[in-house]
Amino acid sequence: MIEHLKDKGLGVGSTCRVLGLSESAYYARRKRPKSARRLRDEQMMPLIEQVHAESGGTYGVRRITRALRRKGVLVARCTVERLMRELGLEGVIRGQRRRTTVPEPSAPRPPDLVDRDFTASHPDHLWVADMTYVRTWSGWAYVAFVLDVYSRMIVGWQVANHMRTELPLDALEMALWRRRIKKDSGLIHHSDRGSQYVSIRYTERLSEIGASASVGSVADATTTRWPRP
Structure with a gap:
């Protein structure tokens, strides 16, 4: 969240104060190496975005998981669901309309x-x-x-x-x-x-x-x- 707000021009110090976080703790965490899971997530997210875009924004979790497996990318459905939620992506459910x-x-x-x-x-x-x-x-x-x-x-x-x-x-x-x-x-x-x-x-x-x-x-x-x- 802090990185997202930082990209919008908000200072780290003021953001940490509003969120009740320690600025030193933020920078200390930034220096830590990324976990293996996060590195894999960062590799997987562009692939998910690509499949979703190729489908015209219609593919949901199940179809994206199958499409990735056809491309030789083995990934769990729950992982695709989690990353799609993080990316703000969702598929179209046939017969369903928003009210x-x-x-x-x-x-x-x-x-x-x-x-x-x-x-x-x-x-x-x-x-x-x-x-x-x-x-x-x-x-x-x-x-x-x-x-x-x-x-x-x-x-x-x-x-x-x-x-x-x-x-x-x-x-x-x-x-x-x-x-x-x-x-x-x-x-x-x-x-x-x-x-x-x-x-x-x-x-x-x-x-x-x-x-x-x-x-x-x-x-x-x-x-x-x-x-x-």
Whole structure:
């Protein structure tokens, strides 16, 4: 971890103080010779990355282990699993998809003011918020965005490696800042009933600006086919 932070320009001394570690112990450990296991890991990791890249990022632990053995590299499956986790790599499981919408049954839900009529008479009359995800070399990235229905423009967005409420809330804040939304402007904010959008923090922020919260079904935003302007 210290080496990773050091590469980002953080000093060893300050990093050790934050982590509660001894700076002298860190340098003493750096001088020790690497274990045989670590040396083998460092030889194996580029091979795993290569097989994973050749598969288009689809191979998981089992397939990578088999591919390495076909190349004459004998390695245990548990070792491949451990190193893939360290490298932040994972395979694609057929038939499995990530869920960005997790309903929260116990949370009070605003009414559906849109009823799947995604039309607007002027800009900033109706916004639709949603989240999606994309695979990257470092793992899954989650994207939250806010779309203005009238212009079909994305007016706010945010990217993170998590799906906590901060993600869509930051996208909302960006949209409010870019569009200079004033209090009680008549804005309708529509989303599905995901737990992030019906959370206290998110609904309170909408209430602060006088926006009317509208919540539809789980798939309202994700299944809408926006017509061309």
